[in-house]
Amino acid sequence: MIWLIALLVILGVLAYVRASLRWTTLVIAGWLGLYSLVQTEGALVFLLWVIFDAVFIPLNVPLIRKQLFSSVIFKVMKKMLPPMSQTEREALEAGNTWWDAELFSGNPDWKVLLDLPAAKLSAEEQAFIDGPVDALCSMLDDWDITHNRFDLPVEVWDYIKRHKFCGMIIPKRYGGLEFSEYAHSEAVMKISSRSSTAAVTVMVPNSLGPAKLLLAYGTEQQKNYYLPRLAKGEEIPAFALTGPHAGSDAGAMPDTGVVCYGWFPSSNLGSSGEDKVLGIRLNWEKRYITLGPVATVLGLAFKLYDPEHLIGDQENIGITVALIPTNTPGVSIGNRHFPLDSAFQNGPNWGKDVFIPMDWIIGGKEQVGNGWKMLMQCLATGRAVSLPALSTGASKMASRNTGAYARIRKQFNLPIGEFEGIEEPLSRIAGQTYIIDAARKVTAAALDAGQKPSVISAIIKYELTERMRRVINDAMDIQGGSGICLGPKNYLGRMYQVIPVSITVEGANILTRTMMIFGQGAVRCHPYIQKEMEALSRDNLEQFDEVLFEHIGSVLHNLATAIWLGLTGARFIEAPGDQDTRRYFRQIARLSVGFALVADFALLTLGGSLKRKERISGRFADVLSNLYLCSCVLKNYQDQGSPQDDLPLLNWACQQTLHRAQQSLLAIFHILPMRIPAYLLRAALFPTGKPYSPPADHWVHQTAALLLKNSPARDRLTHGIYINHKPDDVTGRIEVAFQAVLAATPVEAKIHAAQKQKQLAKGAIIDVLDAAINKAIISKKEAGLVVDAEKARLTAISVDDFSPEQLGAG
Numbered sequence: 001m002i003w004l005i006a007l008l009v010i011l012g013v014l015a016y017v018r019a020s021l022r023w024t025t026l027v028i029a030g031w032l033g034l035y036s037l038v039q040t041e042g043a044l045v046f047l048l049w050v051i052f053d054a055v056f057i058p059l060n061v062p063l064i065r066k067q068l069f070s071s072v073i074f075k076v077m078k079k080m081l082p083p084m085s086q087t088e089r090e091a092l093e094a095g096n097t098w099w100d101a102e103l104f105s106g107n108p109d110w111k112v113l114l115d116l117p118a119a120k121l122s123a124e125e126q127a128f129i130d131g132p133v134d135a136l137c138s139m140l141d142d143w144d145i146t147h148n149r150f151d152l153p154v155e156v157w158d159y160i161k162r163h164k165f166c167g168m169i170i171p172k173r174y175g176g177l178e179f180s181e182y183a184h185s186e187a188v189m190k191i192s193s194r195s196s197t198a199a200v201t202v203m204v205p206n207s208l209g210p211a212k213l214l215l216a217y218g219t220e221q222q223k224n225y226y227l228p229r230l231a232k233g234e235e236i237p238a239f240a241l242t243g244p245h246a247g248s249d250a251g252a253m254p255d256t257g258v259v260c261y262g263w264f265p266s267s268n269l270g271s272s273g274e275d276k277v278l279g280i281r282l283n284w285e286k287r288y289i290t291l292g293p294v295a296t297v298l299g300l301a302f303k304l305y306d307p308e309h310l311i312g313d314q315e316n317i318g319i320t321v322a323l324i325p326t327n328t329p330g331v332s333i334g335n336r337h338f339p340l341d342s343a344f345q346n347g348p349n350w351g352k353d354v355f356i357p358m359d360w361i362i363g364g365k366e367q368v369g370n371g372w373k374m375l376m377q378c379l380a381t382g383r384a385v386s387l388p389a390l391s392t393g394a395s396k397m398a399s400r401n402t403g404a405y406a407r408i409r410k411q412f413n414l415p416i417g418e419f420e421g422i423e424e425p426l427s428r429i430a431g432q433t434y435i436i437d438a439a440r441k442v443t444a445a446a447l448d449a450g451q452k453p454s455v456i457s458a459i460i461k462y463e464l465t466e467r468m469r470r471v472i473n474d475a476m477d478i479q480g481g482s483g484i485c486l487g488p489k490n491y492l493g494r495m496y497q498v499i500p501v502s503i504t505v506e507g508a509n510i511l512t513r514t515m516m517i518f519g520q521g522a523v524r525c526h527p528y529i530q531k532e533m534e535a536l537s538r539d540n541l542e543q544f545d546e547v548l549f550e551h552i553g554s555v556l557h558n559l560a561t562a563i564w565l566g567l568t569g570a571r572f573i574e575a576p577g578d579q580d581t582r583r584y585f586r587q588i589a590r591l592s593v594g595f596a597l598v599a600d601f602a603l604l605t606l607g608g609s610l611k612r613k614e615r616i617s618g619r620f621a622d623v624l625s626n627l628y629l630c631s632c633v634l635k636n637y638q639d640q641g642s643p644q645d646d647l648p649l650l651n652w653a654c655q656q657t658l659h660r661a662q663q664s665l666l667a668i669f670h671i672l673p674m675r676i677p678a679y680l681l682r683a684a685l686f687p688t689g690k691p692y693s694p695p696a697d698h699w700v701h702q703t704a705a706l707l708l709k710n711s712p713a714r715d716r717l718t719h720g721i722y723i724n725h726k727p728d729d730v731t732g733r734i735e736v737a738f739q740a741v742l743a744a745t746p747v748e749a750k751i752h753a754a755q756k757q758k759q760l761a762k763g764a765i766i767d768v769l770d771a772a773i774n775k776a777i778i779s780k781k782e783a784g785l786v787v788d789a790e791k792a793r794l795t796a797i798s799v800d801d802f803s804p805e806q807l808g809a810g
Helices: 002-017 021-038 043-056 062-080 086-093 099-105 110-114 123-139 142-149 154-162 181-192 196-206 210-217 220-232 371-382 386-408 420-448 454-479 493-504 509-524 529-537 541-568 582-612 614-639 644-669 675-685 697-706 712-717 732-756 765-774 780-797 804-809
Strands: 237-240 256-262 277-290 297-305 316-325 331-333 346-357
Touching: 062 529, 062 541, 099 110, 099 454, 099 509, 099 582, 099 614, 110 614, 123 154, 123 181, 142 196, 142 493, 154 196, 181 196, 181 386, 181 420, 196 210, 196 237, 196 386, 196 493, 210 220, 210 237, 210 297, 210 316, 210 371, 237 277, 256 316, 277 297, 277 316, 297 371, 316 346, 316 371, 371 454, 386 420, 386 454, 386 493, 386 712, 386 732, 386 780, 420 454, 420 614, 420 644, 420 697, 420 712, 454 493, 454 509, 454 614, 509 529, 509 582, 509 614, 529 541, 541 582, 541 675, 582 614, 582 644, 582 675, 614 644, 644 675, 644 697, 644 712, 697 712, 732 765, 732 780, 765 780
Parallel strands: 237 297, 256 297
Antiparallel strands: 256 277, 277 346, 297 316, 331 346
């Protein structure tokens, strides 16, 4: 037994110091040798020692290792390496890695995350949020927009253009606002808490679109012409990528451009106007193009061909991106799509034999064939801002208003929020919103620090839109009839309707989860896989040998670490944080090493076929995503000064994400090949069973309670959305009623106490007010609070009804 304990201590030390393969081999060999000498019956152990030394010591001699091991593995892996298209390669190379790579390593360096400066607005940005953004929100009537106009009012369009809402990312030297990604996120978040139509209208020009592409790749001539016009709203941009035959599979795009000579009048971008102008003849059909019906300039993705070799030796040049004014001959802008009763402009367009000069290609002739790479690079940041901000705004709006409604609405003489059945969805609303906002802020801070994390952008696009969907669903369940009856008084119904739009666009969530997060992450974020693939593709055995055995050493280290952390519950590893958070930092580290180890096992046993094992990839994506979200929760809590009254939210969020990561990791074992090794690996990772449970009941209760009362925690949770106190406004009436009900609560408590003592008759409070005043139980002023609360309550819970004529007109 003492020798077994000694081995476990050795494994713990090796895990702690991150020993290399060489040191791991020598230490274990030495232990086996010593054990065989000491034990009188050590013949078997001695034999094991000899076998171990015969196998593993040569692994540490590069010359022998390459001949006996590396060359064989090299040939096998070369055959297993799956084919990779150019679009896949460019998607993999887009952006960079950041905290996702740390989680993939199995040994996250917390300084990488915690030393990131907290997201913060400049004085100018804060003034914009408090001024023009707030004013825009006050102009928005979502029912009027979606039911009567099916568009933003003219004055709202003018206001958006005049105050440069479409130029938030454009530098000041081109007439834009030059805001940070965090300011862009804050603006979209506040607007989306009022109207998804307005939010989409503002966010699209600042996300994946012509402005971002021009800033990254445009010629100076293109920037100087278009960016000032885009910033002022003189040009309305749209980007056309998706078509009837190519959605997620951009490689199947049938839209073509052929290099040729043609006639073209002189343009603002320098075409000479000669009869024979070198250009491109385009034919395309696109759909689902946001802002397409009102666009004045179209960013178009197409496949470029040069059959006459007018610009080079290559005939099939590849995906290319150009900027095309929509009044160009041959361009047709179709009618509008009608996406789930939302009024944002969206529709098809097509072009028939449209001739454009070469200088309309974004970046000019030098950027032909680089279109997909350009799009993926821009998507690496753009996808991390817009839809996450919209999801946060919607979730915060539901948290504040549905939480208030649960306090206002009474059944059985109790606020419905005090029933345990309502507490559960209320706690999910608050806890999910806390997770969503933490991920949004931390990711925006990373973008502003210069990171371009393509895998993380996929994570938060997927996770935040999905979690927002659950928040809105829970809010609808609590609202009941007031949520399903559409009309001017309903602040939730339209958001509920439009949820699938956010799930679908900028990478459909099914694809994002099952193919992008882990599919790209396994190559980009893994410390060795991409290097091994490069060595294989270059037939470089020496590089492959070096990386492979670093990889093997990492796997052995992670195995030792996983066993140690599993047996000790990760209690003895160093971790940042305080008494409230340190245990969560430790558990993230434990699951990180388990994730890294199981990912290596899957890559080893499945090889290139893992690319098509989307159920496995999806579960790996869930593990990585929840570890990232939990990390963001801890980072955000620290950035806010570790407020103690946020502890219910912190604990709910950490327990929920760790439990989901655990369950997804456990689910992987059931669908891995080589079941016996897989179950042995599971036993090594979780030797004492499942360590993580869903949020505990007391945290559920305390988290739900935060939404039912005024508190700094509730204000922090819902900070940044549009709030007003107008009694005739769709959300203002909820805010007014909430404050009135809270003000009347002490008075109601006095009356209830008097009724229990039989000083007042039983019945509705409003019916015994006069008696309570006459008996000096309450004052007239206090009675007035109750009357005001009842009036506000009735206004808040009222719903709309329509005549047949009104519905017919709508």
